[in-house]
Amino acid sequence: MSSTNITARWAFNVNEWNPSDEQYQQVLSFIQPEEKSRINRFHFIEDAKLSLIGRCLMRLLFCKLYKYDWNMIQFSRTGKNKPILVNPKMKDSDPVISFNISHHGDWVVLVASENSLIGVDVMKVELPSNQSLEYFFETLKDRFSDYEWSTITNPNYTQFQQLHQFYQFWCLKESYVKAVGLGLSLDLRSIEFHLSNEEPNLIENPQIIKTKTQLFINNKLQPEWKFVESYLDDLHCVCIAYNVLDHESIINSQTFEKINIEEILNYGKKIILN
Template structure:
């Protein structure tokens, strides 16, 4: 069954929050925990690594705040995904990268793997891997499906191959169930390790949406962005 999604026009800003730099106090962490869903709080508590827990907390907290605000103010969350090249995956030899790709084989189509593996050097291959990953995540968030969706159903042909930091690109094309789609995506490099992809929807039905895009991401610390939303949570 093909997934169809119509996204509403939105205006606003896009924030890039460097979660790794966030060192929350006990009070800040409890504040965020009180404002998210209980199941999200339980899920975050199961993370092994602190960096993963912080990223999940920021994501869950801002989703909760944006949804709460949208009842009285026109605030909409963009279906956005950020992928980065983790330092722990820094390849010291081809074996580590090849093993990582073997474990992730089912997440991409043969055409996508050809695009990823055709890059010169392990770092370039990992860079292209995470670019594809960000695109797929943005699409999954846009259509509102969970982990049961097979990522091999959606295929991307990225363009251009090389991107410049801070510049927005919209040339990448998508196929769904081997049929071309008119979905529009914005891609951007926040820096040399972070890919961002924003799914804007079908250009045939979301012409107003796609005509108002090209917002650049503004880097904002988690702590600085935390306080404008604290009033939303009655327990805070």
């Protein structure tokens, strides 16, 4: 049986990228026209930068690691809006490559694997504008199981710690949902995560990498699903979900590799329409 190989764990801090108009237009020329048009409709430059870098990281993945020509790479989306590679066509002898991106706050992240489903989610720990913690929690409480919610609202936590725990669970759920590509059709309450007593708490130890959280679906353990939880900085939690079909845990404690704009500029090419 083929083994899982996580080939990329990349993170790009868009807050550190302040392009000139010329450089922004140059990077915008690196992506497909329909994606360029979509990004140009964003009202806020911060949102546009997040989406643009996400598209560039996808192209960089196949150009840098799999030696595809930048201009030959073409992506589409599934019915659930998950990006997929449609060109070049994969050969039967090629590994099955799964990839996923996420962006929120200051960060864009990309993960990729061979012979395994994979998903990722990153979230900035913050309250929406003009919302109290009580109101925010009340609007989203029904997405969580009783166990998860009691963990989130631990009375020994400060409100800020409760918010951190909320987003950690949210990243777990979203990374799994994105890995399986089912979008909002899943009942998030049926996807329950149990934290391991064998690992320190990320809230109190944000520098660690957690790998022992377990997934239960409709109260049944799913041992083939593995999760890697960490923080990119003090306010951004991230989780990778991936599937190990032979039930062997091969998680390693690799951190995300930071990608900068110079690497994208080095590989990127203006998209030329045929």
